[in-house]
Amino acid sequence: MKNKSTKVINKPLQAKKVPSFLVSISAVILGVIAGSILILIIGKNPIVGFERLLFGAFSNKRRIGNTLSMSTQLILMGLSFSFAYKTGLFNIGGSGQMLMGGIVSTILGHYLPSSLPKPVYIVIVVIGALAIGGLWGLIAGFLKAKFNVHEVVSSIMLNWIAYWLVYDFIPRFVKDQAIAVKSKPLDFSRTLGLEWLRKATGMSTLNLGFLFAIIACVVIWFILEKTTLGFNLKAVGANKYCAEYAGIKIQKSIMISMAIAGALAGLAGLTYYCGYSNLMEMGKMPNEGFDGIAVALLGNCSPIGVFFAAIFFGALKMGKGSLAATGIPTELADTIIATIIYFTATSVIIASFWNKIYKKRYEKKKAKLEGEEKK
Amino acid sequence: MKKTIALALALLLCFSVFAQGAAETKTETPALKVGMVTDSGTIDDRSFNQGTFEGVKKAAEEFGLECTYLRPSGTTTTDYVTAITDLYDAGYRFIACPGFLFADAVAQVQAMYDDLMLVIIDDALSAGIGANSVAVVFKEHESGFLAGLATALKLEEGSVGFLGGMEIPSVQKFNWGFQQGVIYANENYGTKITMDPSNFVYSGSFADIALGQQIANTLFSKGVDAVFCAAGTTGVGGLNETKNRALSGENVWAVGVDVDQYYEGDLGNGKSCILTSAMKDVTGVAYDMVKAAVEGKFPGGTLLTLGVADDRAGIPASNPNLTPEIEAKVAEVAALIKAGTVVVRDNGAGLIK
Amino acid sequence: MSHVIEMLGIRKEFPGIVANDNINLQVEEGEIHAILGENGAGKSTLMSILFGLYQADKGVIKVRGKEVSIKSPNDAFDLGIGMVHQHFQLVHNFTVAENIILGKEGGFVYDIKSASKKIKEISKRYGLEIEPDMVIEDITVGMQQRVEILKMLYRDADILIFDEPTAVLTPQEIDELMTIMKNLAAEGKSIILITHKLDEIKRVAKRCTIIRRGKFIGVVDVATTSVNEMAAMMVGRPVSFKVDKAPKTPGEAVLEVENLNVLNNKGVLGVKDFSLSVRRGEIVGIAGVDGNGQTELIEAITGLRKIQSGSIKFLGDDISSLSIKERNEKGLGHIPEDRQKRGLILSFPIASNMVIKDFDKAPFSKNGILDKDAIRKYSQEIVDKFDVRSGEGIDSLAGMLSGGNQQKAIIGREVTEDPDLLIAVQPTRGLDVGAIEFIHQAIVAQRDKGKAVLLVSFELDEIFNLSDRIAVINAGRLIDIVKTEDTDVHDVGLMMAGIKAEKKEENK
Structure with a gap:
């Protein structure tokens, strides 16, 4: 600021940088355009198609409720991935952490005495889900910190351990006599569902979990932005060598980060299996672990970005049935989601595209200014 | 903060563009x-x-x-x-x-x-x-029964095995019916088919091709001649293993499930390793x-x-791997089931798992 | 005398920056011509234009009086222009001869015999002392550089560009290089020497072109211009090289390293039986060629690396088993060797970087909640005091700062902590004269305040300029510790090669 010419020398190529939300929006719009082209190719009207998509997601109270309810786990899984990502870790173990959160909640739901008042019950299952998810994340973090086992490898393995534990626990503890591959459905009073909320949203599955997800967004935002813990973890993620130099305990940070990420995924398990659904299935790895990665990328790994990205994904998931009912194959809606994921994952390209435009503008402006100077 | 609010607004905007289309209502x-x-x-x-x-x-x-x-x-x-x-x-x-x-x-x-x-x-x-x-x-046990019968008649002597998905009633009934069919053939048609309990396996999954292939591999290695694959996608792994072995010249067979899976076992030379299929006519x-x-x-x-009895369970009317005589015998027994003379039990009493 | 190279009115613009603005360069035949400028002044851009890597936006290039257009390095070769790069372009498991004829085989069958003969001839003529069948990985860095020179000569280049050639050499190797350059010039070769080291210019160059911030400042006759005058032209203001340093009697020992053994990354001892003490009010400089155990020694003292045996005492307490944080808190400051890898988080703003060691303490946080105002206030103080320049002040990302300003920020952070021991590793690497001066003053100020300073540098000038005592390290061993006033560059250079001074005396 003090010295103009120094500034220019110090900062070459200082054209404006693209804001991340513009990248996300571009990704969404490109995805939608690509989807429209696909719809056109199979000879349908894309406007009608997207109208149906929105109809399916938002046309009435029940559908809105279901969309938000669907988004709940996506928010939490997106947060889980984002949090680890900010610490430089790639938590691909969200599915397993979610399964563990789900099975512990489900078992608690069946075994806690029904005399327990609902608020107390809710507190217990929330703590249970957070704790087991956190433990599952912590194991991966511990293996990384102490034995340098890459978290991607260990958390994928932990996914399968969770998968088979659930496979064993369902028949062992919460067996459904009628359908052998599912757990016994939880009584409505033992889910996160609230009677008044269910009625107010036309019997949708919207539940307390959505509130938890909002709280989680705020808490995670607070941790990352306002606390020494967040500073610590972000420093490790941004440059572990500098963090180590500064005296931050990298190994401890990795474990804490994975535990928090795991706890969020565990909570997602609670909201999914005891909120959105009321039972667990054997032999099913939840997709949310991977959807969460896409949500996090689209939301630029910021809690608020994740929130809206998750609702967008939730709407796509909820609306694609109506889209398909017009005769457009359901797989197309999946393709649209996949396309958006593709465009988000390659956001570097989108960002460089925007940066190029900014640079051109900058150069034009500069050339114009110089031309005027000469005159 | 500002950015994310802008993000939300933009999202809303793009929704509302499409929502305009929603105003046109279609006539039912x-x-x-x-x-x-x-x-x-x-x-x-x-x-x-x-x-x-x-x-x-x-x-x-x-x-x-x-x-x-x-x-x-x-x-x-x-x-x-x-x-x-x-x-x-x-x-x-x-x-x-x-x-x-x-x-x-x-x-x-x-x-x-x-x-x-x-x-x-x-x-x-x-x-x-x-x-x-x-x-x-x-009545899965009835299709399983006819499949077991046909398998036994085809092999005449040897060993059969079972590759199941999850251990749930519909799969169990296939298994139990299959075993009863084999026993029926041994008792009434003089076949010498053995059934070892260790060759009757539930994989625990309907969706793991690799697992199915592994289990089938183990079963064949232990001398099983035909495997009844009632395990969805996992079962496809079993069929693939059978196909591989058949292609390398081994005399092994698989029995399909749910629908006629003859073409799943296509060996590429007009033949198939699928002996028959225990069908539900969905x-x-x-x-x-x-x-x-x-x-x-x-x-x-x-x-x-x-x-x-309703013609909605059984095995395919014909399969090139079965001789007309075998098919005729199976048809006879099917008639007996229809008539109620032969009763297939839907429980596992006295059978393997 | 005729100009073998003329570059007139050269302008080169990159988006957002004018790298060369109306620059003139005239090189006479058989002359050693230096180009002097700070980092980022535009020296490399100018040479890249001459070598065909960039095309100038404006201006004329004349070689031997004829206007030419140089579109690629091949065009440059054809005009007899050769460049000795900072980073050698040699295949390590090939012989000298193989490397030299690489890419220049001539026909399908290459004739290594006649090539070897030619190499021997050239080597002898210019005193390069290179044998064609030496394998690159077996010879020293200085010799590798001579192979690069040979490569140019082999291709009949008579205009040679040297890009910062002494950065990787020991003092003795530098001497040898200077001699070779003089030989080359005497044989009629024209040499362009790019450097920011004034003493080298003084030693070999006839004339010197000075560039500052992309602009042509002037051409001076080296013999009649003082170092200080050239430096002032380069920086744009008077600079002093000698840091003012009053004699000072050292106090009690702050750091005592005894019989230290440390493993390096390859799992063998990188520091062997090393003992050293640093006292209050003194700067101890560790001299040595890069890779002789300096990194391992410093990492062991700061806690980044485990020790095998020995002890590290700080203010009388053994700290060798303490964590990095505990050592920092005891009063150990560290300006790390790699400022971008260790020293800063480039994606964090300056403000955060300034509290990277103390964010969890009052006043920067309370009960685990950061106090952003306190952090901003503190970092603003450092930025003001240490003149850290950036686009958006303390909100600029550290990665957006120039190297000099990054280093000033780190030094500001470490010095503001007022540590009893300041460890500075390569504190001025890659920085321009102005920044070096500033940083040297900051380091000496610590000493004058009665703090201990341990300096590691590969630049002997810096070691001699700052240190009260010099410890020479070679292959992980301490060769000797000498008082600065009792030694000279030559002796230290020999010790850096592992030869202890007494031995030399014995030989006499």
């Missing part, structure tokens, strides 16, 4: 539209989904109806309910639901819509069948149900238990 056509929702598999699973949809489609074409299928976004009850209501909101009034996974969803939806005809296949709706719903179950049932709905004879509120 009074003609019946028939639909189906897939369960955890895909529409081309060569099994329940595909079989059921073929029946629905066949009937729809015959009666000039609009038909489609939906793949839910997940496999929870909520996902199924959403898919069914999506079809309902699009004007579909007949919906087939292939698979026991739909049980809870059908139970919920049948209470929501009076004018929706629902068919659930492979589940008895133990919680109660609504006035507008039909539950269809099969295509026939779906066709029947659409037909009944069109004709106004939809049997709402009933449980249909279909078996050999």
Whole structure:
């Protein structure tokens, strides 16, 4: 600021940088355009198609409720991935952490005495889900910190351990006599569902979990932005060598980060299996672990970005049935989601595209200014 | 903060652009539209989904109806309910639901819509069948029995094994029926087929091709000559292993499940390693149900238990791997089952697992 | 005398920056011509234009009086222009001859015999002392550089560009290089020497072109211009090289390293039986060629690396088993070797970087909640005091700062902590004269305040300029510790090669 010419020398190529939300929006719009082209190719009207998509997601109270309810786990899984990502870790173990959160909640739901008042019950299952998810994340973090086992490898393995534990626990503890591959459905009073909320949203599955997800967004935002813990973890993620130099305990940070990420995924398990659904299935790895990665990328790994990205994904998931009912194959809606994921994952390209435009503008402006100077 | 609010606004904006299209309402056509929702598999699973949809489609074409299928976004009850209501909101009034996974969803939806005809296949709706719903179950043990019989007659002597999915009633019934069929052949037709309990395996999964292949590999290595693969996609792994071994010249066989899987075992030379298949005729049932709905004879509120006697369970009428004599013998026994002379038990008393 | 190279009115613009603005360069035949400028002044851009890597936006290039257009390095070769790069372009397991004829085989069958003969001839003529069948990985860095020179000569280049050639050499190797350059010039070769080291210019160059911030400042006759005058032209203001340093009697020992053994990354001892003490009010400089155990020694003292045996005492307490944080808190400051890898988090703003060690303490946080105002206030103080320049002040991302300003920020952070021991590793690497001066003053100020300073540098000038005592390290061993006033560059250079001074005396 003090010295103009120094500034220019110090900062070459200082054209404006693209804001991340513009990248996300571009990704969404490109995805939608690509989807429209696909719809056109199979000879349908894309406007009608997207109208149906929105109809399916938002046309009435029940559908809105279901969309938000669907988004709940996506928010939490997106947060889980984002949090680890900010610490430089790639938590691909969200599915397993979610399964563990789900099975512990489900078992608690069946075994806690029904005399327990609902608020107390809710507190217990929330703590249970957070704790087991956190433990599952912590194991991966511990293996990384102490034995340098890459978290991607260990958390994928932990996914399968969770998968088979659930496979064993369902028949062992919460067996459904009628359908052998599912757990016994939880009584409505033992889910996160609230009677008044269910009625107010036309019997949708919207539940307390959505509130938890909002709280989680705020808490995670607070941790990352306002606390020494967040500073610590972000420093490790941004440059572990500098963090180590500064005296931050990298190994401890990795474990804490994975535990928090795991706890969020565990909570997602609670909201999914005891909120959105009321039972667990054997032999099913939840997709949310991977959807969460896409949500996090689209939301630029910021809690608020994740929130809206998750609702967008939730709407796509909820609306694609109506889209398909017009005769457009359901797989197309999946393709649209996949396309958006593709465009988000390659956001570097989108960002460089925007940066190029900014640079051109900058150069034009500069050339114009110089031309005027000469005159 | 500002950025994210902008993000939200932009999202809303792009929604509202599309929402304008929503204002145009379409006129409802009074003609019946028939639909189906897939369960955890895909529409081309060569099994329940595909079989059921073929029946629905066949009937729809015959009666000039609009038909489609939906793949839910997940496999929870909520996902199924959403898919069914999506079809309902699009004007579909007949919906087939292939698979026991739909049980809870059908139970919920049948209470929501009076004018929706629902068919659930492979589940008895133990919680109660609504006035507008039909539950269809099969006597798997009877098809298993005929498959076991045909296998034993083909092998004459040797050893048979079983590759199951999850240890659930419908799979168990296939297994038990199969064993009874083999025993029947040993007792009545002088075949010498052995069954070792260690060769009767439940893989625990319907979706793990590699696992199926491994188990089949183990079974064949232990000297089994034919494996009954009743395990969905896992079973496909078993069929693949059989195919590989058959291609390298081994004399091994597989028995298919649910639908006629003859072409799954295609060896590329016009032959197949699939000896026979223990079928549930979902295509026939779906066709029947659409037909009944069109004709106004939809049997709402009933449980249909279909078996050999109804021609909705059994093995394919012909398979090039079976001689006409074997097929004739199987047909004889099938007639005895129809007549009630031969009774196949649907429990595992005295049998392996 | 005729100009072998003329570059007139050269302008080169990159988006957002004018790298060369109307620059003139005239090189006479048989002359050693230096180009002097700070980092980022535009020296490399100018040479890249001459070598065909960039095209000038404006201006004329004349070689031997004829206007030419140089579109690629091949065009440059054809005109007899050769460049000795900072980073050698040699295949390590090939012989000298193989490397030299690489890419220049001539026909399908290459004739290594006649090539070897030619190499021997050239080597002898210019005193390069290179044998054609030496394998690159077996010879020293200085010799590798001579192979690069040979490569140019082999291709009949008579205009040679040297890009910062002494950065990787020991003092003795630098002497040898200077001699070779003089030989080359005497044989009629024209040499362009790019450097920011004034003493080298003084030693070999005839004339010197000075560039500052992309602009042509002037051409001076080296013999009649003082170092200080050239430096002032380069920086744009008078600079002093000698840091003012009053004699000072050292106090008690702050750091005592005894019989230290440390493993390096290859799992063998990188520091062997090393003992050293640093006292209050003194700067101890560790001299040595890069890779002789300096990194391992410093990492062991700061806690980044485990020790095998020995002890590290700080203010009388053994700290060798303490964590990094505990050592920092005891009063150990560290300006790390790699400022971008260790020193800063480039994606964090300056403000955060300034509290990277103390964010969890009052006043920067309370009960685990950061106090952003306190952090901003503190970092603003450092930025003001240490003149850290950036686009958006303390909100600029550290990665957006120039190297000099990054280093000033790190030094500001470490010095503001007022540590009893300041460890500075390569504190001025890659920085321009102005920044070096500033940083040297900051380091000496610590000493004058009665703090201990341990300096590691590969630049002997810096070591001699700052240190009260010099410890020479070679292959992980301490060769000797000498008082600065009792030694000279030559002796230290020999010790850096592992030869202890007494031995030399014995030989006499």
